[in-house]
Amino acid sequence: NTYSTATYRLFDDKADFAKKAEGIAVGLTVGSWTELPEVAKQKMEKHLGQVVSVDVHEPEGASPGERYADITVAYPDANFSRDLPALLVTTFGKLSMDGRIKLLDLSPSAEFLSAFSGPRFGIKGIRDRLGVHDRPLLMSIFKSVIGYDLPNLREQFLQQALGGVDLIKDDEILFENPLTPLEKRVEACIDAARQAERETGQKLIYYTNLTGPTSKLRENARRAIDAGANGLLFNVLSYGFDALAELANDSAINVPIAAHPALAGAYYPSPYHGIAASLLLGKLVRVAGADLSLFPSPYGSVVMPKEENLAIQAALMDKSLPLRETFPVPSAGIHPGLVPLILRDFGEQVVVNAGGGVHGHPQGAAAGGRAFRQAIDAVMAGRELADYAADHEELRLAIERWGVRNA
Ligand SMILES: CCCC(=O)/C(O)=C/OP(=O)(O)O
Numbered sequence: 001n002t003y004s005t006a007t008y009r010l011f012d013d014k015a016d017f018a019k020k021a022e023g024i025a026v027g028l029t030v031g032s033w034t035e036l037p038e039v040a041k042q043k044m045e046k047h048l049g050q051v052v053s054v055d056v057h058e059p060e061g062a063s064p065g066e067r068y069a070d071i072t073v074a075y076p077d078a079n080f081s082r083d084l085p086a087l088l089v090t091t092f093g094k095l096s097m098d099g100r101i102k103l104l105d106l107s108p109s110a111e112f113l114s115a116f117s118g119p120r121f122g123i124k125g126i127r128d129r130l131g132v133h134d135r136p137l138l139m140s141i142f143k144s145v146i147g148y149d150l151p152n153l154r155e156q157f158l159q160q161a162l163g164g165v166d167l168i169k170d171d172e173i174l175f176e177n178p179l180t181p182l183e184k185r186v187e188a189c190i191d192a193a194r195q196a197e198r199e200t201g202q203k204l205i206y207y208t209n210l211t212g213p214t215s216k217l218r219e220n221a222r223r224a225i226d227a228g229a230n231g232l233l234f235n236v237l238s239y240g241f242d243a244l245a246e247l248a249n250d251s252a253i254n255v256p257i258a259a260h261p262a263l264a265g266a267y268y269p270s271p272y273h274g275i276a277a278s279l280l281l282g283k284l285v286r287v288a289g290a291d292l293s294l295f296p297s298p299y300g301s302v303v304m305p306k307e308e309n310l311a312i313q314a315a316l317m318d319k320s321l322p323l324r325e326t327f328p329v330p331s332a333g334i335h336p337g338l339v340p341l342i343l344r345d346f347g348e349q350v351v352v353n354a355g356g357g358v359h360g361h362p363q364g365a366a367a368g369g370r371a372f373r374q375a376i377d378a379v380m381a382g383r384e385l386a387d388y389a390a391d392h393e394e395l396r397l398a399i400e401r402w403g404v405r406n407a
């Protein structure tokens with residue numbers, strides 16, 4: 001019998017946490033146990049959940065509501081199918097609504113994980129496609145795309161590409177629309193990518209936002225790829241992890257997928273409810289097959305605590321998982337002056353990602369991209385940004401506009 005485990009943080013001022021844990025292990029598996037006749041117990045044993053650990057925390061002088069226990073329960077793989085909806089509903093379906101309890105982590109068994117191919121490219125595969133192995137990558141984001149026609153969209157793409165970015169993603173709010181229908185948008189942007197490559201010599205991946213009804217996702221992905229798309233952006237939480245897994249497991253969809261965290265704020269922020277960010281935007285998106293995972297950085301406009309950021313990165317790159325690593329992409333409100341912090345906190349295996357921080361440059365988006373590349377070069381060379389900016393105008397203007405943060 002193989003087991004997959006779930007770890008919860010349960011808050012309760014009075015509870016007998018060992019009893020609570022036993023109630024979860026039995027309640028979410030066989031339903032009842034002690035009163036079963038012996039013969040039934042022998043038959044049901046293989047379906048019975050097991051309490052693995054109960055770690056009680058009663059901080060000295062804690063205010064009411066702060067007493068908690070971290071509880072780990074093992075669930076027999078025999079109880080559910082090899083898909084993420086089954087694992088999530090088994091381990092945190094009804095329980096997610098039962099008081100102050102947060103799902104901190106899931107450790108699927110090797111048997112369960114054997115059903116998932118995970119990221120098709122991963123960090124190495126993306127770097128190989130770009131031919132860039134010696135520095136962090138740079139991604140830019142379309143800004144103000146709603147209502148743009150194709151020529152304007154193409155020009156906005158070109159200006160980003162001329163700035164030396166490695167990856168360009170649609171904004172997650174760009175859906176099918178009459179002005180920039182999917183195939184036409186892809187053709188226009190890939191054409192602009194080729195034009196920019198003739199000037200910069202740099203390869204580029206464009207992450208087209210994959211949208212539409214779930215029943216059409218595969219078809220729309222293939223339409224985009226047939227039109228030349230070499231990457232897909234996917235709003236994983238609005239569609240579900242299983243939709244992502246289906247796309248990543250489809251050999252006809254042979255392009256990298258970037259998972260966008262839209263809706264994540266409904267799951268991870270509360271210490272008392274929901275799903276930990278490291279599981280939601282780390283382990284689960286990686287198992288489901290995302291090659292990149294975007295999440296709010298610790299220092300931008302939409303902030304997630306640094307320890308949660310680093311826990312996401314650890315989950316995305318955990319070598320104990322038999323899957324390719326997923327690129328961490330700390331995002332939102334990023335500008336060139338934050339590059340020293342990003343590289344200090346995340347190292348080189350990171351994608352620096354910005355929309356406003358590129359398009360908001362005083363000299364325009366191409367200069368914004370160059371400013372980021374200069375900031376990355378400075379940090380990689382061990383130089384202070386302000387020092388490096390003395391003879392790099394785009395970076396100097398970016399620092400004047402946004403400043404530099406070293407802590
Ligand atoms: C966390 C996702 C970031 C995102 O989608 C986005 O559009 C960021 O834009 P900026 O904050 O960099 O302008």
Ligand SMILES: [Mg+2]
Nearest residue numbers: 141171172173
């Ligand atoms: Mg966005």
